[in-house]
Amino acid sequence: MKQKTAVSWNSMIDGYVQNEDAEEAMEIFQKMLDEGFQPTNVTIMEALHACADLGDLERGKFIHKLLDQLKLGSDVSVMNSLMSMYSKCKRVDIAAKIFKNLQGKTLVSWNTMILGYAQNGRVSEALSHFCQMQSQNMKPDSFTMVSVIPALAELSVTRQAKWIHGLVIRTCFDKNIFVMTALVDMYAKCGAVHTARKLFDMMDERHVTTWNAMIDGYGTNGLGKAAMPMEPGITVFGAMLGACRIHKNVELGERAADKIFELNPVEGGYHVLLANIYYTASLWDKVAKVRKMMMRRKGFRKLQAAV
Structure with missing residues (x-):
């Protein structure tokens, strides 16, 4: 130029x-x-x-x-x-x-400070600023909620979890996918994994991070397969793999695919989903590897295009 x-x-x-x-x-x-x-x-x-x-x-x-x-x-x-x-x-x-x-100060200023405290493990300061913000008639937005909820999750106190959940409902953020995902994660970290699962099931839409929060929540609470029924787990992990394709999350997609393949699915569509995730990320070696897996699978007489 x-x-x-x-x-x-x-x-x-x-x-x-x-x-x-x-x-x-x-x-x-x-x-x-x-x-x-x-x-x-x-x-x-x-x-x-x-x-x-x-x-x-x-x-x-x-x-x-x-x-x-x-x-x-x-x-x-x-x-x-x-x-x-x-x-x-x-x-x-x-x-x-x-x-x-x-x-x-603007709402962004308050959000920046609340998130800064939360990210640095200074939970009490994050909550204090959240309360100060409201006392100054500054209404929180979804970003505020997504910043403060993880701070409460670190405290692992169910009473405060219910308080922020009530505030989410009163401020009409209970339809926001990221706020609800933060609540799922918070309840799981508070040990209220069944409440987390109820919220998860109530959500009309789930981001890939929502699936991750729920599955990690079961793992953290030592409930594993018994709590989030993995039979037929292929349905759960198949939906998760689909979400990973939409949101281009390779790492979580691989985790979901590993679980699916352990269950030895009859359908080959899951291989196609995984190949598409790799394709979007330009991971050509892995695309080729999945295609070879598809060719080896019994019942695959004709390799369908992965992309």
């Missing part, structure tokens, strides 16, 4: 961040600085996002100094990104100081 602008630099940095290549995003950011372009608030937020993904505290501090020089400290969105970076780099104490001095 002959004439680069801040917008074109930002697009490149954002592209790498969105594609989970944070290191390359930081290299582009540094090149932008080296060529004399002045970062915008968008540039700074993207660079902070990359630093957070890398857990790179030193470069994060450098960007902090840079945004001060650019007088972006009054930009709430930039400061939210800064808090998130410090929290993910295990310096939630610095994030807390920024939050305390921040003027014009």
Whole structure:
């Protein structure tokens, strides 16, 4: 490109961040600085996002100094990104100081701080901020709930689990798939695995993480096959494998497929599902391996196209 602008630099940095290549995003950011372009608030937020993904505290501090020089400290969105970076780099104490001095806090500011405390194992502070937020007439959204529920899960106290569950219902988030998945996980970690299963069964739609939360919940509570009937488990794991294909989760898909193949299914559709998961992830060697399995299976007279 002959004439680069801040917008074109930002697009490149954002592209790498969105594609989970944070290191390359930081290299582009540094090149932008080296060529004399002045970062915008968008540039700074993207660079902070990359630093957070890398857990790179030193470069994060450098960007902090840079945004001060650019007088972006009054930009709430930039400061939210800064808090998130410090929290993910295990310096939630610095994030807390920024939050305390921040003027014009938004819901995103509160969510960032609650999540930061929860991710760093400081459950009491996460819950305290959650209560403070509501006392200031700041209504929680689904992201707030998904941030605070795992913090309660760490406490493993059923009474508080029921309290947050009641709040979820009152705030009409009981149809949100991610909030409900967090509740399933929370109840399982509190030892109330039967309540978790009731919620799981009530859900109209389940994300792949919902299946993972339920199955892990049974495993954690030592109930295994007896609690989540694996006979005929092929139905459960087949649905889970289908969810993995939709949500492109290779690792969990492999776990589901392993369970299915242990049950020696008559149908070959599960092999096709697994092959499609590998195909989407461009894991060609594994696609070929599954196709060979299909050819060896008794009853497969003709190999059906996996993709």
